Amino acid sequence: MLQSTFVARFLFLLAVVSIVIAAPIPRGLRNARSMIARDDSDSDTASNSNSGSDWDSESGSSSNTDNTSVDSGSNSTSGVAFAADSSIDVAAILQSVESATSNPVSDANYGTGHDSNKAQIYELDMDSSAGRSVYAVEADMDVDCDGTDYQCQGNDDGQSETSYGALSAKRVPFYVLPQSFVDQHNIKGNSLGAIICNNKMFYAIMGDTNGDSPEVIGEASWLMARTCFPNDDLDGAKGHDQSDVTYIIFGSLVPGGINEDSPTIDVDSLQELGDKTMKEFKLSS
Template identity: 60%
Template sequence: MFIHSFARFVSLLVIISLVLAAPIPKGHGGSGDRNSKKNQGNNSDSTSDSSSGSNSNSSASSSTSGASFAADPSIDVIAILKAVQAATSKPVSGGKFGTGHGKDTQIYQLDAEGSSGSVFVFTADMDVDCNGTDYQCKGNGDGQKETSYGALSAKRVPFYVIPQSFVDKEKIKGNSLGAIICNNKMYYAIMGDTNGDSPEVIGKASWLMAQTCLPNDAFLARYIGNADIFYSDISFASLIPSGIEEKSPTINLNVLKELGDKTMKAFKV
């Protein structure tokens, strides 16, 4: 598989298994490993890395600003980040994955006050996922037209990616809420794609999410280079923003932000 790592990220993932009734779109998509198991529906490829979009897609995210899915400023992002980074005492069995950069990452369990399920944390390097409607991004030679739960636009939807086997094992639902912290700021996203390569790798996010963490000028100038960005990904495994449709390439970012703010204001570790 062609891997184009425009940037290296250090990530933390926290997965909180909440038991909530919410419709889950049927799974879709191809996978780097066509035999990998899907949590929802068919196999998925969530591993395709990319950097710059093709001419036909270059303006796809021009109207989408990170401010539209940014956390409320009243949320103590630094305190949350420190608590998550300190959670390394409970390694999860079967939770070690490669990053695509010669290093392995171990997922840990975190005890969180007020959570109704398991919480996990990991650190990893990360590349851009450009599957879905923007699969023709430059450098995305083996990209897929679909994402795991439909066909999202990587340039219009903030989403993150985790390994398919972990999704299956922990029963993480597609399009579930996540909060990504980068540059000491928090943004909301959904778990919109999975990694089914063999071996699986951990730590990817959509074009929009990466561009939000790395300012536009720097992103465009350095997508071929190795820009280090530190970010944390807090994922609520069963908490899904309303109104997400399988056939739609976009989501309602206002709904995403509202749910994210409500959830993170109550989040305590």
């Protein structure tokens, strides 16, 4: 009697275990398991993908708060939120601008801060919707850290504000023009610029002016400079000295999403206006 009872209980437990083993895993648990596995396998990739993101304002380490990442590859604009669309023929634009030297702007021949190098600004005759006040200049690229990151490395004479607010030089791509040129030609603050460097094109705003005596040209924010020359370790005391950077200035076009009380801008609006403008870019024959 006891033996038969034991056998019956054993068979019942065996049947329960078989049912449990054969039951399917609930979808929620199955998804959770796959997510964990994917996270584990991708952890190194995710870490590497952030290695070229925004640089921290104090330590130079990377963060990814504003989608304005610096790509470490010398021939790629992948991941840079203010880069020109890949469909835009940058080489053709550069060639047309470099040959447009028939309209030099008077009294707009500025030093670059490097020996006796000079940079002449030219006015471009546009056959597009870019409007008037379109200029181009080929210059170097020194680092401007004015604004909320004025204490960046090597920036001994930085100012806590830019000419048009409290921009962050490490979070906003901006370029700099001489104050006299801005005043004489009514260049709007924060106006659009297309910057061609290393055969790549990026968009920026005219976020600061240079009022030194004598005035110089060829400056850009920390973020812009490091994006153009990611392998050169540029800072407030070390710029790109060669005058091989082309600045195309759209003095009457200003992207939306700019608040002078904010250290950041709407980079999507900047890229949208930049792509629209450069896809229609054409010089008058």
